[in-house]
Amino acid sequence: MQCITSATVADLFDIAATRRIEQAAAAALPHHTLMQRAGLAVARLAMAVAPHARTIWIACGPGNNGGDGFEAAAQLQHRGFLPIVTFAGDEDRLPPDARASLQRARDAGVIFAPEPPATWDLAIDALLGIGATRPLANAMADWLRQMHAMASPVLSVDVPSGLNADTGASSATPHPGALSPRFCLTFLTLKPGLFTAKGRDAAGTVWFDDLGCSGTAESPAARLAGAPADAPRSHASHKGNYGDVAVIGGAPGMAGAALLAGSAALHAGAGRVFVGLLDPDAAAVDLAQPELMLRDAKALDLSGMTAVCGCGGGADIRAVLPRVLATAAALVLDADALNAIANDGALQAQLASRARRGRPTVITPHPLEAARLLNCTAADVQADRLAAARQLASRYGVVAVLKGSGTVIAGDGSTPPVLNLTGNARLATAGTGDVLAGMIGAALATQRPAFEAAREAVWRHGHIADTWPAGAPPLTAGALARQAPC
Ligand SMILES: NC(=O)C1=CN([C@@H]2O[C@H](COP(=O)(O)OP(=O)(O)OC[C@H]3O[C@@H](n4cnc5c(N)ncnc54)[C@H](OP(=O)(O)O)[C@@H]3O)[C@@H](O)[C@H]2O)[C@@H](O)CC1
Numbered sequence: 275m276q277c278i279t280s281a282t283v284a285d286l287f288d289i290a291a292t293r294r295i296e297q298a299a300a301a302a303l304p305h306h307t308l309m310q311r312a313g314l315a316v317a318r319l320a321m322a323v324a325p326h327a328r329t330i331w332i333a334c335g336p337g338n339n340g341g342d343g344f345e346a347a348a349q350l351q352h353r354g355f356l357p358i359v360t361f362a363g364d365e366d367r368l369p370p371d372a373r374a375s376l377q378r379a380r381d382a383g384v385i386f387a388p389e390p391p392a393t394w395d396l397a398i399d400a401l402l403g404i405g406a407t408r409p410l411a412n413a414m415a416d417w418l419r420q421m422h423a424m425a426s427p428v429l430s431v432d433v434p435s436g437l438n439a440d441t442g443a444s445s446a447t448p449h450p451g452a453l454s455p456r457f458c459l460t461f462l463t464l465k466p467g468l469f470t471a472k473g474r475d476a477a478g479t480v481w482f483d484d485l486g487c488s489g490t491a492e493s494p495a496a497r498l499a500g501a502p503a504d505a506p507r508s509h510a511s512h513k514g515n516y517g518d519v520a521v522i523g524g525a526p527g528m529a530g531a532a533l534l535a536g537s538a539a540l541h542a543g544a545g546r547v548f549v550g551l552l553d554p555d556a557a558a559v560d561l562a563q564p565e566l567m568l569r570d571a572k573a574l575d576l577s578g579m580t581a582v583c584g585c586g587g588g589a590d591i592r593a594v595l596p597r598v599l600a601t602a603a604a605l606v607l608d609a610d611a612l613n614a615i616a617n618d619g620a621l622q623a624q625l626a627s628r629a630r631r632g633r634p635t636v637i638t639p640h641p642l643e644a645a646r647l648l649n650c651t652a653a654d655v656q657a658d659r660l661a662a663a664r665q666l667a668s669r670y671g672v673v674a675v676l677k678g679s680g681t682v683i684a685g686d687g688s689t690p691p692v693l694n695l696t697g698n699a700r701l702a703t704a705g706t707g708d709v710l711a712g713m714i715g716a717a718l719a720t721q722r723p724a725f726e727a728a729r730e731a732v733w734r735h736g737h738i739a740d741t742w743p744a745g746a747p748p749l750t751a752g753a754l755a756r757q758a759p760c
């Protein structure tokens with residue numbers, strides 16, 4: 275059993291591949307073996323997360339996910355706990371494995387009740403797994419609400435019920451109050467939906483058990499790429515080795531966004547950072563960060579630079595985009611640059627032509643910006659974030675960084691998209707997106723492949739938030755850019 279963290283390197287498989295892996299594993303083992311292993315693993319994790327639990331409510335559904343719950347109940351009963359099972363299903367229609375596990379729970383003396391107990395120390399959600407086909411209703415929906423309304427921890431079996439394991443979309447309505455501590459023990463494969471969209475909140479801490487069935491020839495749907503390796507700098511290096519970044523943005527009243535991106539590029543290690551401001555009346559120097567070289571955006575020669583374009587650009591960014599798209603050696607497009615491109619077919623064609631000319635581009639849309647670029651709604655994007663990121667990457671010939679909970683990084687399709695596991699709600703504050711664009715710019719300026727540069731910068735950006743000292747001042751975008759609380 276393995277706990278999944280932002281440092282984990284692993285392949286993620288969709289439901290279809292998981293079904294094939296499950297069938298192959300089941301065929302190679304005696305009947306009921308997989309479910310017995312799954313139930314035992316659930317019982318072990320339950321004892322680890324709630325060692326002093328007395329009452330453990332196990333809500334079981336109508337399929338094999340419920341079967342895992344029955345099996346866990348039997349195991350917990352044998353170990354002196356008090357599992358109470360509520361079953362939302364028809365015994366006569368249970369699949370054979372689950373029916374056998376129901377009998378094992380009965381034989382062990384587990385209590386079956388029509389309603390949840392009045393209180394519980396741990397709830398185990400074994401209602402639905404990868405077989406969920408529609409929104410939860412009736413008793414199952416009610417039980418899930420009750421579980422999430424209590425402060426006691428919830429352990430989801432395989433997948434939080436109602437969560438689409440492929441996409442992270444969820445039919446379960448989150449409880450408006452504080453989140454109960456959540457754990458999810460997933461089997462045979464790690465599934466992408468656990469790590470993006472609603473998945474991260476719904477699953478909580480994810481644990482993985484391959485049930486003794488490692489190795490598969492299936493193609494992954496996505497990957498967890500883990501922490502980037504440190505890139506030590508040789509003594510005999512100089513600023514030219516780390517590249518020039520030119521931030522272009524900062525229309526009147528929005529210079530801060532461009533300066534934040536510049537500061538982020540600087541502190542992420544770019545050799546030199548220029549900030550080309552669109553505001554003709556902007557100051558000539560940033561006294562707080564004199565390392566930034568402030569210029570007129572139109573005067574910058576981008577042919578040897580990595581441009582970071584769009585931060586605070588407003589509508590004025592449109593006028594400079596044709597030159598930026600044509601000349602920047604490498605490019606990060608963010609915010610207003612993306613909105614301008616979404617509204618302009620000529621700019622879209624110019625963007626797509628960069629890949630054909632061997633000029634790398636990274637785009638960093640949030641879901642609404644992605645929706646504008648894909649001519650759909652933000653809800654469509656959120657309904658399948660992996661697919662949306664892949665479409666952006668292939669339509670525009672770019673590396674697409676689709677921001678949000680479980681940021682997706684998609685490239686040219688030669689490798690699966692990466693889901694990033696760093697970052698938290700501390701980043702939900704103005705300017706953090708500008709900082710990310712600057713950090714990607716710095717990584718790109720070192721000539722690393724765009725996909726690697728993007729995923730490394732995304733990881734580091736989230737990692738700063740994850741490791742922000744508890745007693746430190748709040749994480750502002752400026753402090754994030756400096757990578758330090760003061
Ligand atoms: N087989 C094995 O060896 C192993 C299996 N494993 C476990 O099995 C799980 C997959 O099992 P599964 O395929 O039975 O799917 P599961 O998620 O239990 O639900 C299917 C049932 O729910 C029903 N249903 C669907 N949506 C509904 C809704 N909203 N509201 C109400 N009902 C709904 C659906 O009915 P139907 O749609 O056909 O009407 C069907 O009856 C997997 O996640 C893992 O936990 C592991 O132990 C490893 C070994």
Ligand SMILES: [K+]
Nearest residue numbers: 399402433435
């Ligand atoms: K479940």
